[in-house]
Amino acid sequence: MFDPGSILGSTFFASREPIRNPLALKLVHEARTLGSKEPGLTGSIGHRLVRGFLLSADSVLCNMREGDIVEVTDYDPVRKTSIVIGIKGPSRFLPLHWLAQQTHPDKLVTLYLCVETPPPGVSVFSSKLLHGSFEEAMEVARALKASGKGTIFIDGAGLFMVTRDLETLPKDFEALLEAARAEAKKAPTKKKKKNKK
Numbered sequence: 001m002f003d004p005g006s007i008l009g010s011t012f013f014a015s016r017e018p019i020r021n022p023l024a025l026k027l028v029h030e031a032r033t034l035g036s037k038e039p040g041l042t043g044s045i046g047h048r049l050v051r052g053f054l055l056s057a058d059s060v061l062c063n064m065r066e067g068d069i070v071e072v073t074d075y076d077p078v079r080k081t082s083i084v085i086g087i088k089g090p091s092r093f094l095p096l097h098w099l100a101q102q103t104h105p106d107k108l109v110t111l112y113l114c115v116e117t118p119p120p121g122v123s124v125f126s127s128k129l130l131h132g133s134f135e136e137a138m139e140v141a142r143a144l145k146a147s148g149k150g151t152i153f154i155d156g157a158g159l160f161m162v163t164r165d166l167e168t169l170p171k172d173f174e175a176l177l178e179a180a181r182a183e184a185k186k187a188p189t190k191k192k193k194k195n196k197k
Helices: 022-037 096-102 134-147 169-186
Strands: 001-004 009-013 042-048 053-056 069-076 081-085 108-111 123-125 151-154 157-165
Touching: 001 022, 001 042, 009 022, 022 042, 022 053, 022 169, 042 096, 053 096, 069 157, 096 157, 108 169, 123 134, 134 151, 134 157, 157 169
Parallel strands: 009 081, 123 151
Antiparallel strands: 001 009, 042 053, 042 108, 053 069, 069 081, 108 157, 151 157
């Protein structure tokens, strides 16, 4: 089956059925755990395989299900096409998940979060390129690699992270939350004016 997708690319379904990789359940569990800490948070999560990788659809993390995970068996950045096994189409940030895994061979997990403001200490990437496009993904992956860190904020799109594995993901995620909370506490609060009698 063929999904014409959009100008971001086209998806060919080798099979429209739930994937049978045990890692899919682990990805769903981690996504739901992260989402429970920030209800309503949306994004996508990926995991490298020996051949290809697993990637979720763009979802509300705390509501993610096994059917939201697809196996990307092949991705062609030139033709902007992907071949997948699964029920839903993959995240629109597939090019970035794929490129990040190519440029960070020591990292297994990729995570995109739809947030409006960058956590403290995270590099900010800005451009006029289309969010989710391969062209933008190349620039973001390059900036992420140059930063020497595992996290980058894409202005107008959200936060992207690469991490070693599923075991280190919760720690990295919690570190971002703690930094954001600490920054929020520093923000000055406006004092209410007392009404004069």
